[in-house]
Amino acid sequence: MSEMISVEEFRERARDWLAANLEPRVEMKPRLRGVDNLSAEQLPAERALQRQIWEAGYAGISWPAEYGGQGLSGAHETAFAGEAAGYRMPDFGVLGGTTFLVCAPTMLAHASPEFLARHVPRILAGEELIAQFFSEPGAGSDLAGLTTRADRDGDDWMLNGSKVWSSGAAHADWGMCLARTNWDARKHRGLTWFAVPCDAPGLRMDPIMEINGDDEFCQEFLDDVRVPDADRIGDVDAGWSVTQTMLAYERGAGRPSEARPPAGPGALAPDLVALARRVDRAGDPEVRQLIAQAHIDDHARAQLGYRLTRLMQGDGMNAGIAAYGKLARGTFDPLRARMALEIGGAAALVWDEGDREAMEPSIHYLNSRVFAIAGGTNEVQRNGIGERVLGLPREPAFDLDRPFREVAREGSDWAGKPGRRES
Numbered sequence: 001m002s003e004m005i006s007v008e009e010f011r012e013r014a015r016d017w018l019a020a021n022l023e024p025r026v027e028m029k030p031r032l033r034g035v036d037n038l039s040a041e042q043l044p045a046e047r048a049l050q051r052q053i054w055e056a057g058y059a060g061i062s063w064p065a066e067y068g069g070q071g072l073s074g075a076h077e078t079a080f081a082g083e084a085a086g087y088r089m090p091d092f093g094v095l096g097g098t099t100f101l102v103c104a105p106t107m108l109a110h111a112s113p114e115f116l117a118r119h120v121p122r123i124l125a126g127e128e129l130i131a132q133f134f135s136e137p138g139a140g141s142d143l144a145g146l147t148t149r150a151d152r153d154g155d156d157w158m159l160n161g162s163k164v165w166s167s168g169a170a171h172a173d174w175g176m177c178l179a180r181t182n183w184d185a186r187k188h189r190g191l192t193w194f195a196v197p198c199d200a201p202g203l204r205m206d207p208i209m210e211i212n213g214d215d216e217f218c219q220e221f222l223d224d225v226r227v228p229d230a231d232r233i234g235d236v237d238a239g240w241s242v243t244q245t246m247l248a249y250e251r252g253a254g255r256p257s258e259a260r261p262p263a264g265p266g267a268l269a270p271d272l273v274a275l276a277r278r279v280d281r282a283g284d285p286e287v288r289q290l291i292a293q294a295h296i297d298d299h300a301r302a303q304l305g306y307r308l309t310r311l312m313q314g315d316g317m318n319a320g321i322a323a324y325g326k327l328a329r330g331t332f333d334p335l336r337a338r339m340a341l342e343i344g345g346a347a348a349l350v351w352d353e354g355d356r357e358a359m360e361p362s363i364h365y366l367n368s369r370v371f372a373i374a375g376g377t378n379e380v381q382r383n384g385i386g387e388r389v390l391g392l393p394r395e396p397a398f399d400l401d402r403p404f405r406e407v408a409r410e411g412s413d414w415a416g417k418p419g420r421r422e423s
């Protein structure tokens with residue numbers, strides 16, 4: 001077996017390659033969701049950049065070599081991420097996260113070698129971007145209650161139903177789709193994942209306009225969509241364990257990051273101080289109180305983040321640890337966004353066109369519930385932490401120990417009409 005290159009040597013090699021080949025990153029501000037959206041015109045250049053990085057040996061650094069990765073360690077991955085932070089890297093928007101941080105790692109954990117050999121090199125080359133098709137109009141927090149169905153037809157499956165809230169799907173090449181394959185099993189036991197091409201006959205994808213002006217979500221309608229069994233991810237009816245892996249990645253598990261303790265409390269909420277000065281309220285005692293609270297929250301967040309990163313490095317796929325990080329973000333983001341609006345008052349609600357700084361408080365406010373809902377709401381994180389980390393009794397449920405066919409038959413909506421499609 002050939003010896004693995006040391007992290008330091010890899011870091012130096014990456015540093016030289018980056019300097020010689022990539023553009024320095026000029027705009028260091030994080031992207032504003034709903035404003036800095038990925039456009040269809042931008043996509044070919046991003047795909048080409050992804051391919052360039054992969055061909056140079058810097059994509060899929062810790063992914064298996066037999067599927068196009070580099071077969072190195074998480075430490076190599078972290079070292080590259082640190083070096084690449086100052087360069088313009090491929091920007092696939094939210095779809096970059098769903099593809100490289102969530103769907104592909106989940107596939108690597110559960111899909112067949114044949115599936116991985118076909119898809120993973122194409123993912124690394126920027127040719128396959130993947131959206132997540134799991135939520136449905138009638139199944140979000142209660143994901144195991146979904147009713148999109150997959151019925152076996154020879155070597156294929158026929159998928160019928162509807163998915164919704166799929167982030168970035170408008171630009172995706174594939175959707176990773178969860179469907180019910182067994183109506184006689186209990187609800188968590190009859191589910192299976194599939195990879196569905198976004199241009200499959202029978203699949204319609206309608207964009208959804210959001211409150212922040214973006215249309216990054218789609219709703220999908222599947223009408224006899226034919227998927228070969230070779231594009232199944234994980235075993236038939238074993239989709240719930242695949243789901244657990246996917247949700248742990250979605251909640252932040254397994255990401256390359258260096259656990260560096262925060263140097264101290266950091267600067268006093270710089271964005272809020274700048275805002276207070278701009279609206280001439282820096283001397284207002286209520287505003288000063290809000291800034292002090294934000295500063296305390298920022299410090300607590302940084303400390304918690306450091307602690308979780310350290311714990312994850314010891315136990316990367318621990319869904320319980322990931323749930324704490326997700327819950328913290330889902331809790332603090334809305335508070336912080338509201339503080340900015342309170343400080344800015346009416347001045348934070350209107351801005352001149354192109355004045356990005358003035359626009360930020362409103363856009364942050366509109367986006368502030370993203371982490372409180374996406375990938376499992378705050379309440380769902382609390383339930384998970386209570387039951388799986390703290391060992392509290394399970395939430396009472398009427399539908400866990402019965403065939404899903406019965407649950408579906410008896411389900412009703414608020415008006416008493418049958419609420420779910422039966423098998």
Ligand SMILES: Cc1cc2nc3c(=O)[nH]c(=O)nc-3n(C[C@H](O)[C@H](O)[C@H](O)COP(=O)(O)OP(=O)(O)OC[C@H]3O[C@@H](n4cnc5c(N)ncnc54)[C@H](O)[C@@H]3O)c2cc1C
Nearest residue numbers: 132133134135140141165166167370373374375376377379
């Ligand atoms: C920004 C964003 C991106 C998303 N991206 C995707 C994506 O790419 N793909 C995808 O498939 N989906 C995606 N989603 C959908 C997301 O996973 C669901 O919105 C989420 O799981 C919640 O489901 P729901 O919207 O149906 O709310 P519901 O499940 O109807 O919940 C409504 C309310 O009831 C509460 N609640 C429900 N059950 C319980 C319980 N047992 N205990 C206590 N409270 C409860 C919830 O916390 C919530 O407050 C995204 C959502 C957002 C906001």
